[in-house]
Amino acid sequence: MTSASRAPLKTLREEAAGCRACHLWKEATQTVFGEGPQHARIMLVGEQPGDKEDLAGQPFVGPAGQMLDRALDQAGIDREKVYVTNAVKHFKFLPRGKFRLHQKPNTAEIKACRPWYERELASIRPQLVVAMGATAAQSVFGKITPINKNRGRLIDLEDGIKALVTVHPSYLLRLPDAEAKAREYKRFVDDLKIAAELLNKSTHAA
Ligand code: URA
Numbered sequence: 559m560t561s562a563s564r565a566p567l568k569t570l571r572e573e574a575a576g577c578r579a580c581h582l583w584k585e586a587t588q589t590v591f592g593e594g595p596q597h598a599r600i601m602l603v604g605e606q607p608g609d610k611e612d613l614a615g616q617p618f619v620g621p622a623g624q625m626l627d628r629a630l631d632q633a634g635i636d637r638e639k640v641y642v643t644n645a646v647k648h649f650k651f652l653p654r655g656k657f658r659l660h661q662k663p664n665t666a667e668i669k670a671c672r673p674w675y676e677r678e679l680a681s682i683r684p685q686l687v688v689a690m691g692a693t694a695a696q697s698v699f700g701k702i703t704p705i706n707k708n709r710g711r712l713i714d715l716e717d718g719i720k721a722l723v724t725v726h727p728s729y730l731l732r733l734p735d736a737e738a739k740a741r742e743y744k745r746f747v748d749d750l751k752i753a754a755e756l757l758n759k760s761t762h763a764a
Contacts, residue, residue: 580670582648592643605693612649625727633750645697691726724749
C-alpha cells in the first residue's frame, strides 16, 4: 500500500484543515475532508467538493450526493457505514457573476492532494475503495486510468485491498436524454452492487 503513517481520521481532518499543498485553498471556503466511520469497510472516492460541499464542509451533500445516496440505497449499501471522500479536498471553480463554475482539478492538484487520500486509506484500511470518475481513478491508482476499460470489476490494490472503478454521479446528472440517464444509472447501481456483494460475502465469512 502506501507508506503513509497511520493516524486517526480526527487527527487527519484537523491537519487537513490547514492544508496549503496547492493553491486551491486560497479561493475555497474550507477543506472538505472525508466523512464516515473510522472502521468503514468501503471507501468511496469522488473528484472534489462542489459548491454546496464547499459551503457545508461535507462531501457529497449537493445534487451529485443525492444521486449517490439514491444509488447506494438501491444497491443495498448504507451510506452511514461507508467512508466518503474526494481525491481533491478543496473546491476548484471559476467565479461567474453570482455563480461559481466547477473546474476539473489538474494532475498537479490531484498529486498535491494524494497524500491525504493515502493517509485516509492507511487510517481506515477498508476492504474496498470505489473510485468514482476519472479524477478519483487517477488518485487511487496513481496514474491516469480509463473508466470504461476498468469499470465494474474488482482490481487488486496493495495489502489485500480491492478497488472498483465506476462513473462519477455528476456524469449521470449531465446526461441529456432520459433513456441514456436511466441506462447509465442502472449500470452505476450494478457497479455498486459489486461492492455490496463483497461486503455481504465477507460478513458471512467472518
Ligand atoms: N462531486 C464530487 O466529486 N464530490 C463531492 O463531494 C461533490 C460533488
